[in-house]
Amino acid sequence: MDLKSQKQDTTKLDPIYAQIVKFLADKNYASASSSLTNLTSQVNQATVKLVTTSQPAGTPANIPQSNTPPNSGFSVQNVNVDGVNYKVAIVAIDTASESDCRDNYPVVLPL
Secondary structure (H helix, E strand, O other), X not given: OOOOOOOOOOOOOHHHHHHHHHHHHOOOHXXXXXXXXXXXXXXXXXXXXXXXXXXXXXXOOOOOEOOOOOOOEEEEXXXXXXXXXEEEEEEEOOOOOOOOOOOOOOOOOOO
């Protein structure tokens, strides 16, 4: 993720990047590798923080949490899978009826 394009403060990361470039120019590969590991860790932490705290524009904060699909219509809901919430949009259409579902086939099938 490009933190600068996401308007994140990279003032602490920029000097580390510059130092990595200098280490590479000086052919000091061990120091460059160590600094790159540090920079990667800090970028990953900033990315996780950005992703977990950001919310797409126009998305309401009060989306209900439910692991059950709606009976019919359109629904936006949070679905919890192994402790992680996923925001999903669901279109549920009931196409079964007594006349065309005579053998008790399941009405709702997973996609």
